[in-house]
Each structure stands twice: as structure tokens, then as C-alpha cells.
Amino acid sequence: MSLTGKTALVTGGSRGIGAAIARRLAAEGATVAITYAGNTAAADATVAAIEQAGGTAFAFQADAADPASQRAGVDQAAAALGGIDILVHNAGVATFATIAEDSDAIFDRQFDVNVKGLHVGTRAALPHLTDGGRIILIGSISGEMAFPATTVYSATKAAVAALARGWAKDLAPRNILVNTVQPGPIDTDLNPADGEFAAQMLSAIPLGRYGRVEEIAGAVAFLAGPDASYITGTTLTIDGGVTA
Structure with missing residues (x-):
């Protein structure tokens, strides 16, 4: 339990990758808070799962697209x-x-949530963030490579990685480490491994399978823990070899 005594905030933590990250950080000993846009039932389920496993968790509704x-x-x-x-x-x-x-509208919505929400949320967190803390941004391999009809989304995720590199230098005097995790195809409700695009996607994955949310959560737990104390400004890609 490498995070015993630590506190963690996971935005978008009600389901999928976010919920898996919240559960893993709690399993490592952290007290966890999540924010969620509107799915109260899913947020409550994540909190309940953490509490049933012996952890402590809170959930707060917050729209990442709305700065206030x-x-x-x-x-x-x-x-x-x-x-x-x-x-x-x-x-x-x-x-x-x-x-x-x-x-x-499509452009603005994606940049408002994926980029501006990150910027606003990080600035809001800084007064509460301990020296020696960690900031971990969830990007996407779309930030490095193009897929059909994903140009704006890809642009937002490229911006996420750029923010992390800049913030790593800005916050180095406080020893706050900032890194990006870039998932590839991960089996979630929004991108199921048996979905309509799965066969096409699988052919591009050298490992021949979709990733699991727990595999992303494990990488986040590593970057949040003591073994990552000299890693900042980097991007960790977890995609089964798609971008290799």
C-alpha cells in the first residue's frame, strides 16, 4: 500500500478508466475523491466499491466544461x-x-472539457496541492497519431501532453511531478472490445487485444507512488504496441 496517508482527486471518476484509477489508488492506501459530470448512480457505485474494500472515498458533481x-x-x-x-x-x-x-459547437465542447477543464482544474488545485505532489493527466494515443474523424479530439489530446511538459517545469521548484498517461484501445462502455469498430481496431494492435482499465490504473498508481520520484514531464503510452 504505497500511497497510505496520501489523498487523491480523480476527475471524471465515476466509471470506466476514471473509476478504475480511483479504486486502484484507494487500494494502494489513498483517501480518494472523485468528480463526475452527471451520472450520480455511477459515482455512488464507485464510492461504494471503495468503501466496501475498506477505503475512504467522496464524490462531488462538477462539470469540467464550466470553470465555476x-x-x-x-x-x-x-x-x-x-x-x-x-x-x-x-x-x-x-x-x-x-x-x-x-x-x-463540437470543437468548443471538446476543447472546453479536455483542455480548458484541465487548465482550470489544475490552477484551482494548486493552493491545495502539497509540495512533492503528483499531477497525472490522461491523454490518448490520438494525440500522437490520426484516426478518421477524430482530428479535433486528437488536437485536444496533443494539447494535454504539451500542458504536462510545461507544467513539469513550472512546478519543479515545488517538486510537483507532472506526467501524462496515453491509453490506446481500452475496453470500456464507450469503446467496448466487442463494439462495431473492434475488429478493425484489433487488426492494428500488435498484442491482439484491447487493454483493460486496470492496466491504465496500474500505470497511474506507479506514477503516483514513490518509485516514480524522478519522473516528470514524460508521456507513458499504454496501447499494446499500436504506436510502436
């Missing part, structure tokens, strides 16, 4: 936790559209 809501969620979480040692930004959205199909 995002700041309020971070402040509520920090108050409940008594400070933040580990900040994991997982909240994100994706809308698939070619440039001919795209719109201002």
Missing part, C-alpha cells in the same frame, strides 16, 4: 480530503466528425 463548477468541485474535494497529494485529470469527451461535418 470545476473550481467548486476541486475546492469541495480538497476540503473533504484535507488537501491534495495526487491530482488525476481523467474527465474527457470525444465527438467523431470529419472536417466537413465539424462545427463550432
Whole structure:
């Protein structure tokens, strides 16, 4: 339990990768708070799973696209936790559209959640974040390679990695380590391993399978723990070899 005595905030922690990260950090001993956009039942289920396993968790509703809501969620979480040692930004959205199909609304929504929400949330967390803390951003291999109809989403995830590199230098004087985890194809409700695009995607994965949410959570736990004390400004790609 390498995170015993630590506190962690996971944005977008009600389901999928975010919920798996929250559960894993709690299993490593951290007290965990999650924020969620609107799925109260899923958020409550994540908290219940952590508590049933002997951990402590809280959930707060916060819309990452709304700066006031995002700041309020971070402040509520920090108050409940008594400070933040580990900040994991997982909240994100994706809308698939070619440039001919795209719109201002589609563009704005993705940048508001995936980039601005990260920026606002991190700034809000800084007064509560302990020196020597960790910030871990969940990006995507889409930030490095193009897929059909994902250009704007890819641009947001490229921005996520850029933010991490810059913040790593900005926050180095406080020994706050900032890194990005870039998942590839991961089996979730939104991208199931048996979905309509799975066969096409599987042919591009050298390991021949989708990843599991627990595999992303394990990488986050590593970056949050003591063995990652000299890692900052880096990007850890977990994609079964897709970008190799």
C-alpha cells in the first residue's frame, strides 16, 4: 500500500478508466475523491466499491466544461480530503466528425472539457496541492497519431501532453511531478472490445487485444507512488504496441 496517508482527486471518476484509477489508488492506501459530470448512480457505485474494500472515498458533481463548477468541485474535494497529494485529470469527451461535418459547437465542447477543464482544474488545485505532489493527466494515443474523424479530439489530446511538459517545469521548484498517461484501445462502455469498430481496431494492435482499465490504473498508481520520484514531464503510452 504505497500511497497510505496520501489523498487523491480523480476527475471524471465515476466509471470506466476514471473509476478504475480511483479504486486502484484507494487500494494502494489513498483517501480518494472523485468528480463526475452527471451520472450520480455511477459515482455512488464507485464510492461504494471503495468503501466496501475498506477505503475512504467522496464524490462531488462538477462539470469540467464550466470553470465555476470545476473550481467548486476541486475546492469541495480538497476540503473533504484535507488537501491534495495526487491530482488525476481523467474527465474527457470525444465527438467523431470529419472536417466537413465539424462545427463550432463540437470543437468548443471538446476543447472546453479536455483542455480548458484541465487548465482550470489544475490552477484551482494548486493552493491545495502539497509540495512533492503528483499531477497525472490522461491523454490518448490520438494525440500522437490520426484516426478518421477524430482530428479535433486528437488536437485536444496533443494539447494535454504539451500542458504536462510545461507544467513539469513550472512546478519543479515545488517538486510537483507532472506526467501524462496515453491509453490506446481500452475496453470500456464507450469503446467496448466487442463494439462495431473492434475488429478493425484489433487488426492494428500488435498484442491482439484491447487493454483493460486496470492496466491504465496500474500505470497511474506507479506514477503516483514513490518509485516514480524522478519522473516528470514524460508521456507513458499504454496501447499494446499500436504506436510502436
